[in-house]
């Protein structure tokens with residue numbers, strides 16, 4: 070059994086749900102998983118209390134949450150010594166084109182270059198359009214973006230694009246790698 074930290078950043082909640090699912094999969098694989106919001110890290114937090122780490126963050130205006138970036142940068146040395154994985158949640162990951170795949174991968178590469186972290190695995194995960202959580206301007210902006218990218222444009226409802234099987238496969242593969 071490994072003690073696994075799942076630390077995440079989330080602005081509208083989708084990455085939080087993905088991180089929760091990841092922690093559940095790790096727990097059902099027999100590991101002791103702890104979920105922490107990257108913006109609410111307890112004062113008494115010690116990375117040395119964990120054997121492995123999964124970090125998740127979502128993309129807003131071309132960047133992952135600053136507080137996650139800061140956490141990873143501050144702990145990069147320790148993270149590089151532990152088994153670790155990173156998942157990046159975005160709408161770019163929804164698009165089925167080579168260009169979008171490259172953009173989504175580049176966002177991961179930029180995050181890792183900025184933090185000095187070399188996780189064992191990375192994944193890009195399709196996020197959600199949560200019109201119900203947006204203020205008026207963001208709703209209009211995201212409707213415009215969605216129209217251009219082929220996403221949902223009915224602002225009276227939310228759209229979830231996350232492939233939960235893929236999330237489970239990612240978490241299961243990481244869980245198994247901790248057994249060997």
Ligand SMILES: Cc1cc2nc3c(=O)[nH]c(=O)nc-3n(C[C@H](O)[C@H](O)[C@H](O)COP(=O)(O)O)c2cc1C
Nearest residue numbers: 079080081082083084127130131159160161196197
């Ligand atoms: C204001 C805003 C800006 C966004 N900018 C980007 C972006 O630059 N690239 C992208 O791929 N997705 C972008 N997204 C989509 C989010 O990554 C997606 O909605 C994700 O599910 C958000 O995850 P969260 O709910 O955990 O914050 C943006 C969303 C919002 C609301």
